[in-house]
Amino acid sequence: AQRVTQPEKLLSVFKGAPVELKCNYSYSGSPELFWYVQYSRQRLQLLLRHISRESIKGFTADLNKGETSFHLKKPFAQEEDSAMYYCALSWDNTDKLIFGTGTRLQVFP
Amino acid sequence: SAVISQKPSRDICQRGTSLTIQCQVDSQVTMMFWYRQQPGQSLTLIATANQGSEATYESGFVIDKFPISRPNLTFSTLTVSNMSPEDSSIYLCSGASGTRGFFGPGTRLTVL
Numbered sequence: 001a002q003r004v005t006q007p008e009k010l011l012s013v014f015k016g017a018p019v020e021l022k023c024n025y026s027y028s029g030s031p032e033l034f035w036y037v038q039y040s041r042q043r044l045q046l047l048l049r050h051i052s053r054e055s056i057k058g059f060t061a062d063l064n065k066g067e068t069s070f071h072l073k074k075p076f077a078q079e080e081d082s083a084m085y086y087c088a089l090s091w092d093n094t095d096k097l098i099f100g101t102g103t104r105l106q107v108f109p
Numbered sequence: 110s111a112v113i114s115q116k117p118s119r120d121i122c123q124r125g126t127s128l129t130i131q132c133q134v135d136s137q138v139t140m141m142f143w144y145r146q147q148p149g150q151s152l153t154l155i156a157t158a159n160q161g162s163e164a165t166y167e168s169g170f171v172i173d174k175f176p177i178s179r180p181n182l183t184f185s186t187l188t189v190s191n192m193s194p195e196d197s198s199i200y201l202c203s204g205a206s207g208t209r210g211f212f213g214p215g216t217r218l219t220v221l
Contacts, residue, residue, distance in 0.1 A: 034210070044152075044201070044212040086151065088210075095140045095205040099152040 002027045004089050006100035013077050014108050021072040021103045023061075023087030032090040033063055033070040034097070039083045047072075047085070057081070077107045111136045113213035115202055121219045122192055129188045130216045132202030137182040139206045143175070146199040146215070155200075158185040192220045 003026045013019055025031060035047040048056045050063040050070060061072045070087060087100040116131045132141065141158040156177055157165040164177035179185040189196050197220045202213040 036210070043214045046210060090210075095210070096142065096154055096157065097144075097152070097203075097210055098154070101151045 002031070002089055002091055002098045004087050004098050004100035006085075006087055006103050008103045009101070010104045010106065012106040012108065015079055016076050019072075019074045019077045019081070019105065019107075021085050021087075021105065023070045023072065023100060025068050025070065025087075025089050027068075027089060027091055029091060033061070034088045034090065035059070035061055035070075035072050036086040036088055036099075037083050038086070044086070077105075079107050079109055081105060082107045111138060111204055111206065111211060113202055113204055113211060115200075115213040115216050117216060118214065119217040119219075121221060124193050124220055126192055127188055127190045128192065128218060129186050130200055130202075130218075132185045132187070132213055134183045134204050137206070138204035139182075140204065141179060141185045142203040142205075143177060143185070143187045144201045144203060144212075146201065148197065152201065155187070158187075189218065192218075194220045196220050 005024045007022055033050040036044050037047045038044045048054055059074045061070050063070050084102050084104050086102045088097040090097050112135045114133045122128050143155040144152045145155050146152045154167050155170045155175055158177050158179040160179045174190055176188045199215040199217050201215045203210055
């Protein structure tokens with residue numbers, strides 16, 4: 001069965017510090033991995049997906065199939081990055097998503 | 110990407126009653142899904158809403174408890190039936206069409 005693990009419930013950093021939100025997954029096939037973000041009082045929105053290999057708002061994430069990880073990174077955190085971040089997995093072109101438990105990122109000034 | 114609206118945005122209901130949540134997408138989408146987010150927990154997929162046919166439910170969810178309709182490519186409803194306090198959650202509608210997973214604002218349900 002598919003599973004997504006986000007080991008950190010809360011990550012607190014100061015503005016300008018590097019950020020890494022961890023995500024590990026288990027799936028025997030070839031998954032699609034995503035990061036979703038939910039800012040305060042806003043709806044859940046897609047941040048990035050591994051097949052796009054893009055950088056959004058300074059965030060990047062690389063799929064490491066050997067380590068079954070998809071960690072989200074940003075070299076210099078900003079206060080506006082404070083939000084809830086969810087790692088998610090889709091499989092077999094179903095468009096269905098399995099979510100991790102989420103990590104709350106707090107960026108202090 | 111498409112925009113999803115949900116009604117109601119929140120409700121407080123008595124146990125034993127039912128609530129129907131509406132999901133409207135501003136453009137046609139291939140897939141529509143319903144998720145639940147229980148307090149302090151992550152999102153869990155309830156079912157895939159299939160246009161013109163019965164929904165496909167995930168393990169642990171059944172049609173009698175969560176009947177779903179999808180009469181066309183832009184609209185779906187989820188009913189939470191015979192509610193109990195354990196059904197208190199945020200219910201989210203999601204759509205996908207070529208691009209991945211955009212979500213509605215959610216319906217916050219409290220069952221007393």
